[in-house]
Amino acid sequence: MGLLPEDRTTPYVRPFTFTGLDYFGPVSITIGRRTEKRWVALFTCLSIRAIHLEVAYDLSTDACILAMRNFMNRRGVPKRIRTDNGKNFVGVAGEVARFVDVFDCQALQAELSTKGVEWVFNCPENPSEGGVWERMVQCVKKVLRHTLKDLAPKEHTFQSLLIEAENIVNSRPLTHLPITPQQEEPLTPNHFLLGCANTAQTTSCSEPPVKLCAIRKQWRIARQLRDRFWKRWVDEYLPTLTRRTKWCMPTKPLGIGDLVFICDPKLPRREWRRGRVLRVFPGKDGEIRRAEVTTITGLTYRPVSKLAVLDLVNGESDSIHGGGGVAN
The missing domain is CATH 2.30.30 (SH3 type barrels.)
Known part of the structure; x- marks a missing residue:
């Protein structure tokens, strides 16, 4: 079993610095009296395992570029984007055949190169190489399956459902759940995105009033919290990624001429x-x-x-x- 790439194990970087991209769908939505198909572009941070969902109106290059631009404007420009090989990351070969202009790789690379983004393709016919985003696709599909069932929602309703699914997946724990009340709450992707778990924060009447502090001091506190989250990520989450449970015995490697x-x-x-x-x-x-x-x-x-x-x-x-x- 090979080692994880540096994209998965680099701490103290901005979320979505190293990003994986995948598509899933189609999902039927209602527009007027007719139904149309939409796809979902899933961006996942390879370090903190957060996700960002964008609606793709079809499987064209322009729709993919629009989804990427929306993602970069909201989450920042990544350093490297990894996807499955070429058209295969769509995952619906029957739908791909209906479109003439499906993911022109040169056009996508030209768009990303203007922003200084490196685009890395996985080996063809090797979905396990992109298991980090395939797992996230499965999580989102599970949430949508319980919510949508066999319904075809309106477009604005579908947008709201995607945001709800995004928050649910980003609220999942990365570290072990606490056993006693004295232990800290588990780390979630929302801790790095929002600074908290994005749960209901009801203040207690017995809590003393918060004293006003200088803005500079508050900025230092925010930076200390960020560093604290990353320290817990290194101490608690990163060791779980280094375990190798399969393919530990050496075998004869593949050779030229075999x-x-x-x-x-x-x-x-x-x-x-x-x-x-x-x-x-x-x-x-x-x-x-x-x-x-x-x-x-x-x-x-x-x-x-x-x-x-x-x-x-x-x-x-x-x-x-x-x-x-x-x-x-």
Whole structure:
């Protein structure tokens, strides 16, 4: 199991400095007497796991750019945005075929480059590489499923539901819940966004009146609270990310020239394509994470988790395929 990227483990940065982006939908809404489809762009902070939801009116490049601009105007310009590879982060291939201009990568990169934002694509056919935002999509879908059910709300109602869902997900605890009343409340993403858990704050009649203080002193108190939240994040939340419970034993890495099956869960095993590894791409830890494979239909990139190596001795593959050709 590889190490987490620095985007997940960098403390003391502004929320949404490192952001993941994904789409989900469509969701039906009511406009007049007709129903239309809308999609939701989910932005998640890779450090504090907060989310921001924007409505995308269709699957065009312009709608995606508008969602990004709205997000940046409200949450600030991120340093790096990570998404699934190309059109795959939409997740609805049937709907993609209906649009001619679907996520023009060059147009999106040009828009982001003017703001100094780096855009990183994950490896194709590797949803686990974006599990940090896939998990957030599941949380939002669960909230909307209980709220919407089979209804098609009006557009302004749908906007309000998304804001409610955003607050509910951002109010979830990141650290362990307290056992005794003396322990501090758990950290939530709203602590970093708002400075509190965004719950009802009812003052007690027995509390002494708050004395007025200088603005400079209040600014220092706010900064101390921010640093306190980050210290708890480092001490309580960050250690939970460093545990490695799977794939602890070393195995033989994928090599150039290996004959492999390209695993595709959508096809029966007898229809899996065969290919030969041309290049391998190690991660920062030196382990092979993805590879370039040549098949009878051309070149493709896949993660090593989707490649099954054929256990053949030297020369056996040539005799099977007649001189090293790749069969489908």
